[in-house]
Amino acid sequence: MEQIIFYILAVVIIGMAIASVTTKKMLRSVIYLLFVLMGLAGLYFLLDYNFLAAVQLAVYAGGVVVLMIFSVFLIHHIEMELEMAKTLKKVIASSMSLVGIATFLCVIWNYDFKVVENYNAIEVTTIGEKFLSVGNGGFILPFEVISVLLLAAMIGAIIVAKSYKLTDKNEQQS
Amino acid sequence: MILGVSIYEILSLSTILFFIGIYGFVTRKNLISVLMSIELILNATVVNFVVINKYMFPDKLEGAVFGIFIIAVAAAETALAIAIIINLYRQITSVEVEDTTTSKY
Numbered sequence: 001m002e003q004i005i006f007y008i009l010a011v012v013i014i015g016m017a018i019a020s021v022t023t024k025k026m027l028r029s030v031i032y033l034l035f036v037l038m039g040l041a042g043l044y045f046l047l048d049y050n051f052l053a054a055v056q057l058a059v060y061a062g063g064v065v066v067l068m069i070f071s072v073f074l075i076h077h078i079e080m081e082l083e084m085a086k087t088l089k090k091v092i093a094s095s096m097s098l099v100g101i102a103t104f105l106c107v108i109w110n111y112d113f114k115v116v117e118n119y120n121a122i123e124v125t126t127i128g129e130k131f132l133s134v135g136n137g138g139f140i141l142p143f144e145v146i147s148v149l150l151l152a153a154m155i156g157a158i159i160v161a162k163s164y165k166l167t168d169k170n171e172q173q174s
Numbered sequence: 175m176i177l178g179v180s181i182y183e184i185l186s187l188s189t190i191l192f193f194i195g196i197y198g199f200v201t202r203k204n205l206i207s208v209l210m211s212i213e214l215i216l217n218a219t220v221v222n223f224v225v226i227n228k229y230m231f232p233d234k235l236e237g238a239v240f241g242i243f244i245i246a247v248a249a250a251e252t253a254l255a256i257a258i259i260i261n262l263y264r265q266i267t268s269v270e271v272e273d274t275t276t277s278k279y
Binding site: 001002003006010013014017018020021026029030033036037040043044046047048049051052055056059060063064067068071072074075082083084085089090093094096097098100101104105108109113114115116117118119120122126127130131139142146149150153154156157158160161 | 175176177178179180181182183184185186187189190191192193194195196197198200201202203204206207209210211213214217220221224225228229230231232235238239241242243245246247248249250251252253254256257258259260261263269270
């Protein structure tokens with residue numbers, strides 16, 4: 001049963017990812033990306049990482065994709081079609097990607113992973129205690145660093161996106 | 175771990191996802207599309223972290239925690255990049271890669 005669900009998820013993820021990088025319509029591309037992210041959240045649910053799946057759904061499917069859809073609405077017309085790359089460039093890029101996939105798959109399938117049989121799920125309380133633990137194996141320092149990073153990114157985004165008047169800048173230059 | 179699915183198959187899935195992202199990164203000409211390809215690459219990385227943690231070191235938490243950190247960094251990066259793209263669109267009314275010569279020296 002889990003196997004069938006995994007294969008369905010894998011087909012959805014790969015098909016939607018290919019559709020996302022090859023479609024001509026901008027908005028459809030973002031929606032295909034949303035399907036990829038939700039498929040990955042399903043994969044995390046299958047792996048018993050419930051908290052990570054919830055974070056994936058909340059941050060990616062709820063935050064990042066909505067941000068991208070808004071920027072598409074602000075910048076493009078909905079029906080606008082993307083300018084596609086030249087056929088030669090596409091052929092070169094896809095053949096190089098296939099070579100890369102083949103190399104990686106050869107290395108992965110020839111390596112002997114020491115797999116440990118287990119079916120235990122990680123609870124959210126364990127993750128929370130690890131995040132705030134100052135003892136051995138705790139993650140308090142990266143947790144604080146990531147909070148400062150998020151604050152800095154928020155301030156930076158506000159300052160960068162703040163409206164400048166283009167005419168004033170041109171007058172200053174001339 | 176998933177019953178009946180080996181680590182090799184999930185790593186193959188993340189590899190294919192990673193190279194689809196690379197393909198999009200190389201061929202797309204729109205800045206938002208390039209950003210979406212970067213999201214695909216980052217997601218493939220998170221899958222790798224999580225799967226190796228789950229299958230090989232099940233009593234540790236490093237993979238899941240790093241997955242959460244990568245998601246946080248990716249969200250911050252997306253917010254900043256979209257702010258830059260919108261600012262760029264205000265100045266040159268285009269978001270194509272070839273037109274963005276403002277900050278080149």
